[in-house]
Amino acid sequence: MKYCLYTCLALAGWAATSVSAQSTKPNIVLIITDQQRADLCGREGFPLPVTPYADSLASQSVWFNKAYTAAPASAPARCSLLSGRYPSATHVRTNHNIPDAYYEKDMLDMLKENGYRTALIGKNHTYRKADEAFDYFIGYGHRGKDKPETEDEKALARFLNNEVPGHYLKPAPISVEQQQPYQIVSHALEWIQQQKDTPFFIQVSIPEPHTPSQVCDPYFSMFPPEDLPPLLTSRMDLEKKGEKYMALAALEDKACPNLQQQIPLLRSIYLGMVRMIDDQMKRLVEEIKSYGLDDNTLFIILSDHGDYCGEYGLIRKGSGVAESLTRIPMIWAGYGIKPQNKPMDAHVSIVDIFPTLCSVIGAEIPVGVQGRSLWPMLKGDDYPREEFSSIMVEQGYGGEDFTMEEPLTFEEAGSCRTDVEGSFDGLNPWTQSGSLRMVRKGDWKLAMDNNGRGELYNLKADPSEINNLFGNKKYISEQLDLLKELLTWNIRLQDPLPVPRRQYPFKRNPYNYHRSIP
Numbered sequence: 001m002k003y004c005l006y007t008c009l010a011l012a013g014w015a016a017t018s019v020s021a022q023s024t025k026p027n028i029v030l031i032i033t034d035q036q037r038a039d040l041c042g043r044e045g046f047p048l049p050v051t052p053y054a055d056s057l058a059s060q061s062v063w064f065n066k067a068y069t070a071a072p073a074s075a076p077a078r079c080s081l082l083s084g085r086y087p088s089a090t091h092v093r094t095n096h097n098i099p100d101a102y103y104e105k106d107m108l109d110m111l112k113e114n115g116y117r118t119a120l121i122g123k124n125h126t127y128r129k130a131d132e133a134f135d136y137f138i139g140y141g142h143r144g145k146d147k148p149e150t151e152d153e154k155a156l157a158r159f160l161n162n163e164v165p166g167h168y169l170k171p172a173p174i175s176v177e178q179q180q181p182y183q184i185v186s187h188a189l190e191w192i193q194q195q196k197d198t199p200f201f202i203q204v205s206i207p208e209p210h211t212p213s214q215v216c217d218p219y220f221s222m223f224p225p226e227d228l229p230p231l232l233t234s235r236m237d238l239e240k241k242g243e244k245y246m247a248l249a250a251l252e253d254k255a256c257p258n259l260q261q262q263i264p265l266l267r268s269i270y271l272g273m274v275r276m277i278d279d280q281m282k283r284l285v286e287e288i289k290s291y292g293l294d295d296n297t298l299f300i301i302l303s304d305h306g307d308y309c310g311e312y313g314l315i316r317k318g319s320g321v322a323e324s325l326t327r328i329p330m331i332w333a334g335y336g337i338k339p340q341n342k343p344m345d346a347h348v349s350i351v352d353i354f355p356t357l358c359s360v361i362g363a364e365i366p367v368g369v370q371g372r373s374l375w376p377m378l379k380g381d382d383y384p385r386e387e388f389s390s391i392m393v394e395q396g397y398g399g400e401d402f403t404m405e406e407p408l409t410f411e412e413a414g415s416c417r418t419d420v421e422g423s424f425d426g427l428n429p430w431t432q433s434g435s436l437r438m439v440r441k442g443d444w445k446l447a448m449d450n451n452g453r454g455e456l457y458n459l460k461a462d463p464s465e466i467n468n469l470f471g472n473k474k475y476i477s478e479q480l481d482l483l484k485e486l487l488t489w490n491i492r493l494q495d496p497l498p499v500p501r502r503q504y505p506f507k508r509n510p511y512n513y514h515r516s517i518p
Contacts, residue, residue, distance in 0.1 A: 034303065034304055043065075059335070066344075066345075066440065073317070073395075107354045121137075121202065121204055143161050145183070166285055174216055232463070247319070256422050261434045299330070314394055333376055351369075353369035355511070367496065387514060389441060395438070398435055401434040445457045
């Protein structure tokens with residue numbers, strides 16, 4: 001077994017001069033953003049042009065509107081992406097447990113065994129030491145490039161570290177070309193052009209739209225607050241959402257005394273950051289296509305988790321498993337993909353990406369991987385619909401819940417700095433303690449915590465999850481069905497490692513399905 005540090009994955013294209021010499025295995029370009037909501041896009045009905053390129057790409061390929069993270073926090077989600085295992089199996093249930101990662105073989109192992117050159121440009125935040133695990137690595141974080149060298153890189157690092165503790169409410173004095181998404185895409189294209197006779201995998205890992213929240217013009221002014229659709233929720237709904245949400249609100253108010261007045265502008269900045277990313281995504285994909293590589297390159301676009309972006313009067317992330325945090329964008333395009341004219345009617349997870357790539361290149365899914373291959377459905381082949389009729393999300397690091405009655409303060413826990421406005425960590429003992437499990441099935445969603453408290457929502461009628469129907473006799477049938485589904489998922493996700501050492505064979509479906517095609 002290996003102990004590790006997390007990472008995202010990515011994949012790439014080839015230079016036009018070497019197309020004739022390429023392997024039959026496809027190049028893989030994995031584009032991952034940090035903290036991008038799934039629903040702020042035209043393909044899901046959002047009325048502003050925030051992701052025009054991704055929307056266009058989705059309409060020509062395959063996209064999922066029921067794709068979920070494994071857990072709404074960066075390291076747990078990214079470790080699950082890399083290993084194909086849920087946080088309860090990797091042991092990485094928080095951003096502070098990365099060295100505890102547990103697995104047998106991960107995506108990088110599989111790719112290298114199959115002759116891939118690998119690169120990571122951007123944010124790592126995994127159990128893998130990227131400079132050792134990847135053939136090529138240039139690191140970026142939320143505060144700039146890991147090792148700033150040029151004057152532009154140093155200027156950006158100074159700005160992010162000295163002037164933007166949490167958010168910057170004016171147009172950033174940093175040009176588009178100096179911003180991280182542009183720089184990361186430039187490095188990625190440079191590396192891709194150098195690849196010749198070997199298939200490659202590149203992870204283009206953009207640290208935005210995660211905080212620090214800042215963006216330059218024209219993006220700062222692109223979606224003015226007065227043009228934004230109204231929020232469906234507010235602080236008045238927090239009592240319905242529970243004490244953990246109220247604790248997060250208290251923390252945010254302590255760190256950001258003017259937050260409620262700032263939320264409209266923060267929403268505007270967030271949308272501007274997403275649009276800037278979308279434009280750079282277009283630059284990356286279209287440039288790769290210009291090399292003549294699109295027929296032999298698989299593109300995957302996703303995020304690790306979402307963001308409240310003003311819902312419930314909150315920003316960033318922290319409490320609960322609301323759709324705004326757990327549902328992620330996911331698009332598959334290029335090599336082998338059969339285009340669909342509407343979103344796939346399947347519930348999928350970030351843990352499904354690794355086993356899917358195994359199928360794409362003809363490798364066996366390693367023992368211990370819990371995700372399922374999406375390759376049959378992506379190609380337009382038959383697949384067991386019941387297998388993808390629901391999905392589960394995990395949250396919490398265990399133990400008893402911290403409450404607002406604790407003697408521990410936000411400052412003592414390292415969750416807040418009152419001397420620097422906007423400096424707080426939504427992932428803290430109050431929001432992350434205990435355990436929470438969520439299951440989505442069709443229009444219905446159920447969550448249960450370690451104290452037996454339940455939440456039941458009809459997402460079609462109540463997309464903001466305000467009216468908790470748990471215990472309502474009118475919906476007892478739906479509640480029992482989802483409780484059965486949640487129990488089944490929890491049993492299924494008991495870690496299979498280690499498998500029996502002696503005479504018991506370990507039976508597995510080649511796609512890691514638990515249900516067969518009828």
